[in-house]
Amino acid sequence: MLKRPLVIAGALVLSACSSASLDRLGDSLPGVYRMDIHQGNIVTQEMVDQLKPGMNQRQVAFILGTPLVKDPFHDERWDYLYSNEPGGKVRMQKRITLVFEKDELASLQGDFKPGDLPSIEPNKEVTVNIPKIEREKTLWETLTGVFTK
Numbered sequence: 001m002l003k004r005p006l007v008i009a010g011a012l013v014l015s016a017c018s019s020a021s022l023d024r025l026g027d028s029l030p031g032v033y034r035m036d037i038h039q040g041n042i043v044t045q046e047m048v049d050q051l052k053p054g055m056n057q058r059q060v061a062f063i064l065g066t067p068l069v070k071d072p073f074h075d076e077r078w079d080y081l082y083s084n085e086p087g088g089k090v091r092m093q094k095r096i097t098l099v100f101e102k103d104e105l106a107s108l109q110g111d112f113k114p115g116d117l118p119s120i121e122p123n124k125e126v127t128v129n130i131p132k133i134e135r136e137k138t139l140w141e142t143l144t145g146v147f148t149k
Helices: 003-015 019-030 045-049 057-064 139-148
Strands: 037-040 077-085 091-099 104-108
Touching: 045 104, 057 077
Parallel strands: none
Antiparallel strands: 037 077, 077 091, 091 104
């Protein structure tokens, strides 16, 4: 007889705890881990610095990856979006839009600006010899070696 009112009262008390109040409670408790939330294409300034006018779409996709948003009505426009919410703190969002003309990179818009990194010519005179490492045979190699010889 007394069980039913207690169960109803308990359900009402628990339903009053909204997820927003639980989130605030989690922020104030020490030792509660809040996971970083990454969404979209991770694009860094170093990646943008590698882009050069006149690159074709395959070269750009090799550097930045496939775009998050590819407008079906404008094949010449690629949008890269990235957002990061570190540990429940304020969300940071960056975007970059690339415009191609006749399969060549024509312009770049958004939160990143192309930089002027010096081009490094690879030195072709360097030769590295890697010595062969002699290792002991494993038990499996020893057993299979007995039957194959």
